[in-house]
Amino acid sequence: MTEIKNIFCIGRNYEEHIKELHNKKSERPVVFSKPTHALAVADGSIYDLPANQGAIHYETEIVIKIARDFEKGKTADQLVDEMAIGLDLTLRDIQSELKQQGHPWLLAKGFPNSAILSEFFAFPGVEACKRAVFSLQLNGEKVQEGCMVDMIFDLNEQIDYIGTHFGLKKGDIIFTGTPSGVGPLKDGDQLLLQWKNEEVGSCTVHLA
Template identity: 55%
Template sequence: MDLIKNIFCVGRNYAAHAAELSNKVPTSPFLFSKPTHAFVEASGQEISLPGNRGPIHFETELVIRIGRPYEKGIKLDEIIANMAIGIDFTLREVQNELKKKGYPWLLAKGFPNSAVVSKFIPFPGIDELKNRNFSLLKNGEKVQSGNISNMIFDLQTIIDFSAVHFGLGEGDIIFTGTPEGVGEVASGDHLSLMWDESVLGDCIIKLSDKVSP
């Protein structure tokens, strides 16, 4: 696995997902970040998540990895090195309380192992992405499915926005938003990260009072 630097995440990038959580649809890209300790590759192992902070929800997303420094006018095929399927794990009750107070979401989004990512595969180009779906299987049942054609903000807009406001360079990854269908995980759940009918990564969830990356 190549070095992962910054982890950016796009919130509320599918209208149906915003609706299911009673959130307003943003008028410009809405981003947050996760610490690098949140990153873990799903390669069939058991992954520990905090079991003492309320419900943890899965949010399945297309993940892109940046392969070179951003330059104004750069195209997707020039800057995206590869792609993966990921899960943005969220402490939902914690997030709801933070939202009520107007606080940042870090406590709800940035805990160790909260950014689970499959193996990376070559970026196939935007047309191929639109012809294929990403999805999550929980214990063999499909619980989420999405296609980037339903994004509110497309990949080019996300990359340009991220670069202008935060900087963007080799090794940065972007979780590009989750479709509707988010839900809770429990200890023992077997999660499979799917690219059409191919399994790119899988893991077994273990909820624990002690979690470390």
């Protein structure tokens, strides 16, 4: 996998996902991060996940990779060279507790193997992405499907916001938000990530 520097994530970026978790829509992007040791590749491997910290939810997302350092006014088409389909795994019970306390989400989002990525492939441009769908199959059943056109904050808005407030450099990646259909994983679940009708990654989870 290409070397990755920083992992930025956008929360609450699809209307139906906001509704299913009974959250409130934000007027600006909700940004959180994951440590790089959360990374794993969806290459058919089996990944260990914590079994004693409550429900672990899958969240399927388009992930973009920054090809050159951020400059104000540069667009996604100018700054992004590759993309992947990713799984942002979440310790949902812990996240709920953290939200109630007004604390950051890192404990719920940053555990090992919580950022699973397909292999990166060429980014076809924003407009082409708006005409395509990405999805997740869980044990052979499609459980999530999304399209970038339904994002609340599009790629240009995400890049500008993150780049302005945190900086963005070559090698950084952005998980761009998940559509509705998130749910819990159980031991032995098999996951298949898809872009359009192409299989781009798979893995199996082991709760230990």
